[in-house]
Amino acid sequence: MWFKHLHLYRLHDAPTLDTTLLEEALGQQAFRPLGGSEARRLGWCPPAGRAGTQLLHELQGQRLITALRQERLLPAAVVKEELEERVDAIETQEGRKLRRQEKLTLKEQVYEELLPRAFVRSQKVDLWWDSRRSLIAVNASSRKRAEEILDLLRETLGSLKVTPLASQTLPMRAMTTWLGDPGTRPVDLVLGDQVELKAKGDDGVLRARQVDLDSDEIQQLLEGDRQASKLALGLEGRLSFVLHDDLAVKSIRFDDALVDEASQADDGDDALVRLETDFLLMTQALADGIERLLAWLGGEAQAGQATPTA
Structure with missing residues (x-):
């Protein structure tokens, strides 16, 4: 759940x-x-x-x-192999090369025949x-x-x-600032050990896991004009996650104390009660985490800064 x-x-x-x-x-x-x-x-x-x-x-x-x-x-390779066999058979039998449109029609037939299997x-x-x-x-x-x-x-x-969901401060800008200047980090923000750094030019992407993000090596990379596009963060006692530059929250891990609280709840061995108990505890933690995350990023973007899609 x-x-x-x-x-x-x-x-x-x-x-x-x-x-x-x-x-x-x-x-x-x-x-x-x-x-x-x-x-x-x-x-x-x-x-x-x-x-x-x-x-x-x-x-x-x-x-x-x-x-x-x-x-x-x-798989496309399976369709291709079957198609080639049929094309060869027809061309041999009729003594001519199939036209492009004929091959496309035959390919559709092969796909329709193989799909149910x-x-x-x-x-x-x-x-x-x-x-x-x-x-x-x-x-x-x-x-x-x-x-x-x-x-x-x-x-x-x-x-x-x-x-x-959009924030006043772009996640990439905030993550880069937090990484480069510990003094700018919110007091309830816990820095993790995973980062993805993108270069403004064509120098590609650098990914690091299980590293000290306050190390000199990371600081040197930031000084080299790289920006954080993903950053491992956490809320102590609640959860940890990797924040992406589009405000997606991934690789979520809930604190052991929260999971233990859920496991100790009396569900009477009822799977539905267990599901709803876990869901309620989880959403309480996530809602709190989302509110804090938006606060770290200067609040939610005001109405009118994004256009709803119907």
């Missing part, structure tokens, strides 16, 4: 849906298994998996919904909707996947106006 990554979005003009109406809307876009000729499909599924049938869990204004994405894996990969993606703060966070490793889940939610609700 514990999220690993967060892509954060500000929700504008949030639709007023109670739990019952939202559950019904999600049911209209519930996941259905792939058909034999389908390459991919996306729909909502129970966050608790086989332990429950609810498509929505809501506690104290915190909503949890889960998308299931399935796609067939058909391809392996299927399934991936669940959790979405946290903080209705109190008008905030949406998607637990996905890439921005592209997060946007795909938002598109599904937009289709489910009929309309969804969101913008990527």
Whole structure:
């Protein structure tokens, strides 16, 4: 249940849906298994998996919904090999070279025939909707996947106006400043041991893990006009993470004390109670972490600095 990554979005003009109406809307876009000729499909599924049938869990204004994405894996090399064999066979039989358009048509036929036999990969993606703060966070490793889940939610609700969460101070500028000048670091900020430094020119990217970020070597790199595009940070006693220059929060690790608190909660061996207990504790920690992060970055960008997408 514990999220690993967060892509954060500000929700504008949030639709007023109670739990019952939202559950019904999600049911209209519930996941259905792939058909034999389908390459991919996306729909909502129970966050608790086989332990429950609810498509929505809501506690104290915190909503949890889960998308299931399935796609067939058909490597291009497999299609190419089969296509070449068929082209050779036809050209030998007919004693002529196939035209380009004929090859393209044959390629489509090969793809359609092989697709039903391809392996299927399934991936669940959790979405946290903080209705109190008008905030949406998607637990996905890439921005592209997060946007795909938002598109599904937009289709489910009929309309969804969101913008990527933005800060007054650009993350790259703030991270570079914190790294180069310890005196500028917020008092509750804990510097980690991982960094990615980008050069302004064409000198590429330098990545360092498990290093002392206050070392002379790192300072020399900063003096060489490099900027921090990723930086490991933490909130003592709560969580640690890697902040990216687009304000994505990745590689999240929750403090042992918080995880222990969740494990010691009395759930009566009920999987649904366990899920909701973990979710509530997690979102409390994440909401606090996001508020502090925005404070470190000078606050959230004011309305009008970003244009919502409908």
